[in-house]
Amino acid sequence: MELGNGFAFLERQKRISVDSIDYYLDLLFYHRKLNRLVAIDLKLGKFKPEYKAQIELYLRWLEKYEMQESEGKPIGLLLCSEGNTEHIELLLLDEDKIKVAQYLTELPSKEWFIDKLHKALELINNNEEIKNESNE
Numbered sequence: 583m584e585l586g587n588g589f590a591f592l593e594r595q596k597r598i599s600v601d602s603i604d605y606y607l608d609l610l611f612y613h614r615k616l617n618r619l620v621a622i623d624l625k626l627g628k629f630k631p632e633y634k635a636q637i638e639l640y641l642r643w644l645e646k647y648e649m650q651e652s653e654g655k656p657i658g659l660l661l662c663s664e665g666n667t668e669h670i671e672l673l674l675l676d677e678d679k680i681k682v683a684q685y686l687t688e689l690p691s692k693e694w695f696i697d698k699l700h701k702a703l704e705l706i707n708n709n710e711e712i713k714n715e716s717n718e
């Protein structure tokens with residue numbers, strides 16, 4: 583329920599064997615409206631580039647061995663306990679079927695929320711300025 587409507591839980595610690603090496607995907611869901619598998623991998627700390635390769639391996643394995651003919655390709659979600667935005671931008675994860683988000687292990691302070699809001703507004707303003715300059 584916390585993920586929203588349409589998610590169906592399939593498996594926790596999904597074993598994925600590749601070349602006799604076992605890997606374990608933290609959570610596997612199916613999304614009814616998207617009609618595809620959703621792989622969720624939880625990580626402690628900041629995003630690291632090797633996480634992209636790992637989730638890509640999981641997605642390709644799911645596509646080959648678990649995906650049904652009527653389904654779309656699987657989607658991956660990496661949840662990290664700390665943000666690392668520039669790494670994510672440089673690896674162009676938004677262009678893949680992989681998304682990265684930060685999760686919180688405890689409720690942050692009011693100041694943390696204010697800082698995040700200001701940074702988000704600053705990013706929006708910078709993006710609007712860049713769009714306006716390119717349209718001129």
